[in-house]
Amino acid sequence: MVRHRPSEAALDHQARLDLVHAEMKTLIKTGAAVEGGAQATYPGPHATGRRIVEDFSALMLRSYNGEAENCLHLLSTGGLDAARRRLERAASAIERLSGTFSLRISPRYQALRSYELELTADHLRRRAESRRTRRIAS
Template sequence: MVPHRRSEAALDHQARLDLIHAEMKTLIRTGAAVEGGGQVPRDGSDVARRRLVEDWTALMLRSYNGEAENCLHMLHAGGLDAARRRLDRAASAIERLSGAFALRISPRYQALRACELELTADHLRRRAEARRTRRIA
């Protein structure tokens, strides 16, 4: 009976993560994961400027997603608060370093990544508790 509950919890966790990942993909596809890009330097054509903003946006999003993946791996050590702070610092660094492009990770995308962290931390905590319970029994 307990393994059935565990599998239900795992399926629920996976279903919630799948919803989060689907919304993140939608935000990325529609270009809503990163905001800004209004103050582009005026040298070159409009097409070249737009392409430059798109390249910077992709680079910043790739950097943020890499940091988010590192934060997910940090959770194995049990550091949810440290992972959240690290992800927030990454977002603020992107905003600060984007310079004249004034790019920033959208609050919705940040919230989805934070929710992903919390769900994963909760799942890892539950798995650890189940292992402890099995050892005791």
């Protein structure tokens, strides 16, 4: 097996994370990170109803992203499976609690967040192994 220098692994990790973050940003800007809400009707102007759905979607996405950040911090204790379950529960709660809006986090956005968890867990594991190896070599 060819071993990469830690700096190369860190650069590769950061490059992949940058790609994931760029795609997440694109999904958010285009409104594709949250799906649904099109079938909801409201009395009054159509634009008002659309704005309500957009605002509620932004609130739900903000909540989901906050939970995703908490899951990233959970990884420092080595709980990738627990972090994935927690993120999945957050997405399910958003879908359940969105009520008449029928909102949900898009599967693509969920997949990107899950991949971000995997990348970070792998990076943390490699860093711990590197520290352990340096400690043994000293």
